Amino acid sequence: MTFPVVGMVGGGQLARMTHEAGIPLGIKFKLLSDTPQDSAAQVVSEVVIGDYRDLDTLRSFARGCDVLTFDHEHVPTEHLRALEADGIPIRPGPEALVHAQDKGVMRAKLDAIGAPCPRHRLVSDPEDVARFAAEGEGFPVVLKTVRGGYDGKGVWLVRSSKEAAEPFRAGVPVLAEEKVDFVRELAANIVRSPHGQAVAYPVVESIQVDGVCDTVIAPAPDLDPELAGQAQELALRIGQELDVVGHLAVELFETADGRILVNELAMRPHNSGHWTQDGAITSQFANHVRAVLDLPLGDPRPRAKWTVMANVLGGDYPDMYAAYLHCMARDPQLKIHMYGKDVKPGRKVGHVNTYGDDLADVRERAAHAAGYLRGTITE
Amino acid sequence: MTFPVVGMVGGGQLARMTHEAGIPLGIKFKLLSDTPQDSAAQVVSEVVIGDYRDLDTLRSFARGCDVLTFDHEHVPTEHLRALEADGIPIRPGPEALVHAQDKGVMRAKLDAIGAPCPRHRLVSDPEDVARFAAEGEGFPVVLKTVRGGYDGKGVWLVRSSKEAAEPFRAGVPVLAEEKVDFVRELAANIVRSPHGQAVAYPVVESIQVDGVCDTVIAPAPDLDPELAGQAQELALRIGQELDVVGHLAVELFETADGRILVNELAMRPHNSGHWTQDGAITSQFANHVRAVLDLPLGDPRPRAKWTVMANVLGGDYPDMYAAYLHCMARDPQLKIHMYGKDVKPGRKVGHVNTYGDDLADVRERAAHAAGYLRGTITE
Numbered sequence: 001m002t003f004p005v006v007g008m009v010g011g012g013q014l015a016r017m018t019h020e021a022g023i024p025l026g027i028k029f030k031l032l033s034d035t036p037q038d039s040a041a042q043v044v045s046e047v048v049i050g051d052y053r054d055l056d057t058l059r060s061f062a063r064g065c066d067v068l069t070f071d072h073e074h075v076p077t078e079h080l081r082a083l084e085a086d087g088i089p090i091r092p093g094p095e096a097l098v099h100a101q102d103k104g105v106m107r108a109k110l111d112a113i114g115a116p117c118p119r120h121r122l123v124s125d126p127e128d129v130a131r132f133a134a135e136g137e138g139f140p141v142v143l144k145t146v147r148g149g150y151d152g153k154g155v156w157l158v159r160s161s162k163e164a165a166e167p168f169r170a171g172v173p174v175l176a177e178e179k180v181d182f183v184r185e186l187a188a189n190i191v192r193s194p195h196g197q198a199v200a201y202p203v204v205e206s207i208q209v210d211g212v213c214d215t216v217i218a219p220a221p222d223l224d225p226e227l228a229g230q231a232q233e234l235a236l237r238i239g240q241e242l243d244v245v246g247h248l249a250v251e252l253f254e255t256a257d258g259r260i261l262v263n264e265l266a267m268r269p270h271n272s273g274h275w276t277q278d279g280a281i282t283s284q285f286a287n288h289v290r291a292v293l294d295l296p297l298g299d300p301r302p303r304a305k306w307t308v309m310a311n312v313l314g315g316d317y318p319d320m321y322a323a324y325l326h327c328m329a330r331d332p333q334l335k336i337h338m339y340g341k342d343v344k345p346g347r348k349v350g351h352v353n354t355y356g357d358d359l360a361d362v363r364e365r366a367a368h369a370a371g372y373l374r375g376t377i378t379e
Numbered sequence: 380m381t382f383p384v385v386g387m388v389g390g391g392q393l394a395r396m397t398h399e400a401g402i403p404l405g406i407k408f409k410l411l412s413d414t415p416q417d418s419a420a421q422v423v424s425e426v427v428i429g430d431y432r433d434l435d436t437l438r439s440f441a442r443g444c445d446v447l448t449f450d451h452e453h454v455p456t457e458h459l460r461a462l463e464a465d466g467i468p469i470r471p472g473p474e475a476l477v478h479a480q481d482k483g484v485m486r487a488k489l490d491a492i493g494a495p496c497p498r499h500r501l502v503s504d505p506e507d508v509a510r511f512a513a514e515g516e517g518f519p520v521v522l523k524t525v526r527g528g529y530d531g532k533g534v535w536l537v538r539s540s541k542e543a544a545e546p547f548r549a550g551v552p553v554l555a556e557e558k559v560d561f562v563r564e565l566a567a568n569i570v571r572s573p574h575g576q577a578v579a580y581p582v583v584e585s586i587q588v589d590g591v592c593d594t595v596i597a598p599a600p601d602l603d604p605e606l607a608g609q610a611q612e613l614a615l616r617i618g619q620e621l622d623v624v625g626h627l628a629v630e631l632f633e634t635a636d637g638r639i640l641v642n643e644l645a646m647r648p649h650n651s652g653h654w655t656q657d658g659a660i661t662s663q664f665a666n667h668v669r670a671v672l673d674l675p676l677g678d679p680r681p682r683a684k685w686t687v688m689a690n691v692l693g694g695d696y697p698d699m700y701a702a703y704l705h706c707m708a709r710d711p712q713l714k715i716h717m718y719g720k721d722v723k724p725g726r727k728v729g730h731v732n733t734y735g736d737d738l739a740d741v742r743e744r745a746a747h748a749a750g751y752l753r754g755t756i757t758e
Contacts, residue, residue, distance in 0.1 A: 002698045002700050003700045003717075003719075004700070016402065017402075019402075019422075020403070023395065023396075023398075023399045023422050024399070024656075024714070024716040024717065025703075026699075026700070026715075026717030026718065026719050028719075029422070041424070042407070042424060043398075043402050043408070043423075043424055044422075045420070045421060045423055045424055045426065047424065277403075281711075281712055282711070282712075290707070295703055295704065295707055296703075296704065296707035296708040297707075297711065298707070298711050298713075299711040299712045303682060319381045320405075321383070321405070322381070324404075324674055324675075325674065325675065328669070328674055328675035328676075328677070329675040332660075332675065332676065332677050332678040333660050333661075333678045334677075335403070336403060336404060336405075337403040338382075338403065338404060338405030339405065340382070340405050340407075350405065
């Protein structure tokens with residue numbers, strides 16, 4: 001047997017679910033994890049415990065791997081370049097991944113290829129933020145550190161230059177963006193392989209609560225088919241121009257006047273694609289594995305008219321297993337995906353998928369199960 | 380978190396796929412495997428290497444498990460009784476499992492509950508086989524050792540008492556059965572939980588080649604709905620009467636005169652249920668896990684009009700990974716399930732699932748992929 005070994009850097013739930021998707025392919029999976037308790041480390045047989053910020057650790061881990069891929073975007077770009085120079089295939093490669101690591105680099109590249117973005121520029125201090133505001137519609141303005149943010153962290157909505165001090169304290173460059181008056185958030189997800197094959201998933205609607213993804217509806221309801229096509233085309237073009245390999249999530253704003261603007265990029269399986277596990281012919285995780293191995297990609301089309309994903313956040317009750325009885329008995333079609341994480345308030349510890357022909361019913365079932373698991377619904 | 384630990388005895392592909400199905404539930408999985416190279420041992424994090432025939436090994440393994448279940452039926456019944464006496468939940472329990480371990484016990488019980496079986500009785504020597512033949516339609520007669528057989532092993536078709544010597548050499552009791560003049564083989568698969576909930580999968584057709592399952596079609600084409608209902612009812616009744624917990628496969632003969640007869644029982648996920656991974660709302664593996672944990676069972680209904688499973692047997696080419704390029708490019712909807720086993724001629728090393736609305740197309744795709752992976756189709 002000459003089945004390849006995929007090295008996964010990072011032990012979070014994305015690695016866990018990628019491993020799950022790799023098992024049927026007979027792929028060997030090797031994990032670099034911070035601790036043995038990490039989500040993926042609980043379910044993978046070959047685990048190396050180590051720090052992904054240390055090049056020697058990465059080099060040692062990479063020996064015996066046929067390709068490296070990632071659970072997150074935090075591996076230093078220079079380390080990835082060094083590994084690539086060692087001859088190890090890095091997918092996505094550092095020159096692509098830097099656009100998901102650094103929002104300044106991302107915005108500059110998107111401008112260069114003519115991808116529609118919110119008005120933006122790097123800002124140097126709170127006074128510069130006031131100038132940025134004055135150049136457009138004024139406050140409020142969105143400030144983002146160019147590196148290190150996720151799930152609403154590293155992002156501030158400021159209403160005056162007085163409120164703008166905090167983002168500059170980390171010493172990381174700060175990007176200012178107009179506060180887009182969007183009607184909803186969408187995500188256009190694609191998977192692309194090294195030889196340039198790409199597949200586009202249906203465009204989905206992503207509903208955020210407190211800056212964290214709460215619900216994803218696939219496909220996005222009542223989305224103008226032309227705009228959906230534009231969004232898929234845009235994601236495919238970004239994938240090609242940035243030479244992305246693997247799953248690319250393009251998070252979008254849909255504006256009241258019928259435009260789409262790029263909000264964020266992620267180059268790995270993404271929360272907005274979790275619905276594909278139960279709702280698409282080929283899941284984002286299976287296609288990510290196929291892409292990083294340069295295997296032909298699987299069919300991305302939906303298997304159901306509607307699929308809804310609802311995130312399960314930690315609540316006041318630490319024992320989510322006890323909630324299984326109610327949730328499974330109430331909805332025998334419910335798909336639960338738990339990550340093996342300790343419950344902490346607000347922490348993403350799992351998600352549920354539901355599907356069917358009646359969107360209202362599918363949404364209600366997902367919301368009920370996620371709420372019951374969290375403990376905010378008790379009946 | 381109070382998620383339970385499921386102890387799986389046996390490291391074959393059924394354990395591998397049960398583990399895969401348990402990951403989304405956040406269940407902890409502990410494996411007792413013969414070697415670290417076994418199919419499941421390659422993908423499970425907590426593996427104990429040991430001999431399932433040794434009671435001390437089993438006792439040590441069972442510590443820290445909330446429930447034990449099985450990849451195969453070869454654990455000695457007396458060991459299971461001892462573990463149960465220790466207070467460890469064994470699912471299915473020894474009093475149920477013995478019917479899948481011992482064909483003599485199985486036939487006696489099926490007779491007692493009035494389940495339709497081929498004519499049969501225990502035979503003591505070749506002359507007794509001749510008497511058994513004379514009691515019915517004569518030779519040929521099927522002989523089976525009551526313990527230890529699988530995939531055509533431990534089964535003989537004999538045409539005279541002269542041919543009947545071999546089965547008696549192992550010193551295991553031998554069961555004689557009439558050679559049923561069947562039109563095809565069916566399987567009625569159910570999953571049952573300790574509190575008595577049960578779900579029935581659609582009845583499938585199982586096509587054997589050289590005594591090994593080659594293809595499964597779900598649902599069985601052109602099956603009289605009344606006979607399908609009888610088969611499901613029979614499987615549910617056997618599950619209840621034998622107090623089975625977990626997946627129960629009832630392999631059946633369909634006769635030319637429209638009857639069904641029980642051929643074999645298996646109390647674990649079964650080859651005839653592999654189609655459920657991609658073709659049913661809840662797979663046999665997910666429902667087996669739910670059953671052994673006494674969780675409410677998932678919906679067993681099909682997601683596609685037709686699903687076909689084809690086994691991938693080892694052929695002359697050891698490198699099946701090379702065949703992925705062709706298979707995946709030819710059929711982007713193909714579902715490959717490989718077991719991580721070394722290729723040996725005739726050995727089951729994986730299976731493929733296909734689904735769709737056109738049975739001829741679905742069958743062709745499955746047969747092509749399985750043949751290409753094996754190396755019997757090269758274009």
